[in-house]
Amino acid sequence: MPARNILVINCGSSSIKFALVNEAHSQFTLSGLAERLGSHDAVLHWQRGGEKDSLMIPNGDHRAALAQLLPLVQSAAGGKLHGIGHRVVHGGEHFTAASRLDEATLRAIRATAPLAPLHNPANLLGIEAAIKLFPNLTQVAVFDTAFHQTLPEHAFRYALPDHLYREHGVRRYGFHGTSHRFVSHRAAELAGLSVGDSSWLVAHLGNGCSTCAIVNGQSRDTSMGLTPLEGLVMGTRSGDVDPNLHSHLARTLGWSLERIEQLLNKESGLLGLSGLSNDMRSLEQAREQGHAGATLAIEVFCYRLAKSLAAMSCALPQLDGLIFTGGIGENSPLIRSKTVAHLTLFNLALDKEANARTVRGVGGSIQAYGHPRVLVVPTNEERQIALDTLALLNA
Template sequence: MSARNILVINCGSSSIKFALVNEAQATFPLQGLAERLGSPEAVLHWQLGDEKQSLEIPGAAHLAALEQLLPLAQEAAGGKIDGIGHRVVHGGEHFTGSCLITDEVLAAIRANAQLAPLHNPANLIGIDAAFALFAELPQVAVFDTAFHQTMPEHAYRYAVPEFLYKEHNVRRYGFHGTSHHFVSKRAAEMTNLPVEDSCWLTAHLGNGCSTCAVVNGESRDTSMGMTPLEGLVMGTRSGDVDPNLHSYLHRTLGWSLEQIDRMLNHDSGLKGLSGLSNDMRTLYEARISGHPGAMLAFEVFCYRLAKSLAGMACALPKLDGLIFTGGIGENSSAVRSRTLEHLKLFNFKLDEQANARCTRGVGGEIQAAGSPRVLVVPTNEERQIALDTLALLDV
């Protein structure tokens, strides 16, 4: 049987990230981004092999962008696409794994939209558009939350009245599941450990950030909660704050819930602390130049990350290694180094040369002799979505 091709689609409210994944090829034959959809500046960027191109598609919405994508994907796939994998952010308690999309699945994704109002509706737009264009192809939903459905109740329940959980789904769900799943499995392969007998601390660090405790291939705890706002300091998200901050800001400043929500999600994190940027690369340069806000943002980010990793260790029976991944985790040797300095009780020690080498897609072990393992593992959420899709095609 010839190697199969899966088109992976990740829809945001005004964007589509996409990749064609061939099960026999290490690199993607086609990948790209449609952005600013619905605006006069809508544009489609793609890379076919080594060739990069762009096409302006003024005013195009998701369906129109996918109509432009189809011939590109078909050409790159040699005329044969075998299935489509969709990233869906929130599966609630309905979904403990990826699944073929049916009318019932679509209804459940819509029902969970109240738990992820910025994400699930956008994911549904992409699914509806893909079905309009590829009605004959099997399509699979891969949920950010599904990997964390193995968390025990004592890890996912909030200490609030039970009816809020039973009747209104108030609990911790976790996100970045495809990334934590992929890198923990990959780390086991890199270290010749069986996935079913390995324990990892994972740190997915990008504009969104989360940590996870992975035991024998399953999530046991994670830092994000009912929404992606809980947990670590992120690019523009605050992470953990005192829950009474909402009432304090309402009483003292007269802010509405919408204003507070916007501030915590879009004006906080690295951006809020630094007063400069949500981009760690910019902050790193500014920190070297002595910018006080950048220095503070860097220190708070690393300290809070170390605190979270130390807390996640409560869920592990043993520690086979700590994994850094995501745009910051894979590229910032300074973040890795400073974070481990805060974890002295774990006796982590870095090989500084190995740490400096791991950037721009280069992974590997970066610990010094005598230290517990520390790995940089480039994530590949598109490939994990494709693997989940292929597994369901084989059923």
């Protein structure tokens, strides 16, 4: 059977990230980004092979962007597109795995929207547009939360009245599941271990960040919770704060709930601490030049990350390795070394040269000789979504 082509779509409120994945090739046949959708400056960027191009689509919405994308995809796929995989952020307790998109699945995604008001409605825009444009093609939803549905109850429950969970779904769900699953499987391959008999700590570090404890291929704990705000310091998200901060700010500053949510999601994290940027590359440069805010942001980021990884270890029967992934995890030797320096009780230590050269898509072991395994594993969420879509096509 010829190798199949899957279009992977990740929709934001004003953007579409996409990749055409061929099951036989490691590189994407076509990839790109439609951004600023709904505005006069809406634009579609794409890359095919070594060539890059752009097309302005003034005031274009998600459907207009996908309509422009369609001939590019059909050309790159040689007219043979076999399915579409959609990233959906929140599946609640409805979904423990990827699901074919039909009316029942769409209803469940809409019902879960209150748990992810910034994400699920945007994901639905892309899904609905794609279904109208490709009505006869199998389309699949792959959920960030699905991988974490194996968390035991003692890990996913909050210490709140029972009815809030039973009637309103207030519990810890976790996110970045597609990435955590992909890199833990890849790490087992690299280490020559069975996925079904291995235990990992994973740090997915980008603009959004989370840790995960993975035992025998299953998520056992993770740092994000009901929403992606819980847990680590992130680009613009605060991560964990005192739960009473909301009422303190409302009482003392007269802030509204919307203003506080804006603060915690858009103005905090690395950006808030540094007063400079949410981009770790910029902060590392500023730190070298003696910028106090950038230095503090990096110190807090690494300490809180190490603290979370130590907490995740409670869910492991053994430690076969620590995995760094995501834009920061794959490209920042400084963050990796400063984080591991806080974990001396685990006997972790890095080989300085191996750590320095493991950047820009290069993966591999970076631990010092005689110390527990530490791996850099480039993530590939698009490929994992394509694999999940192919699995449902096979079924």
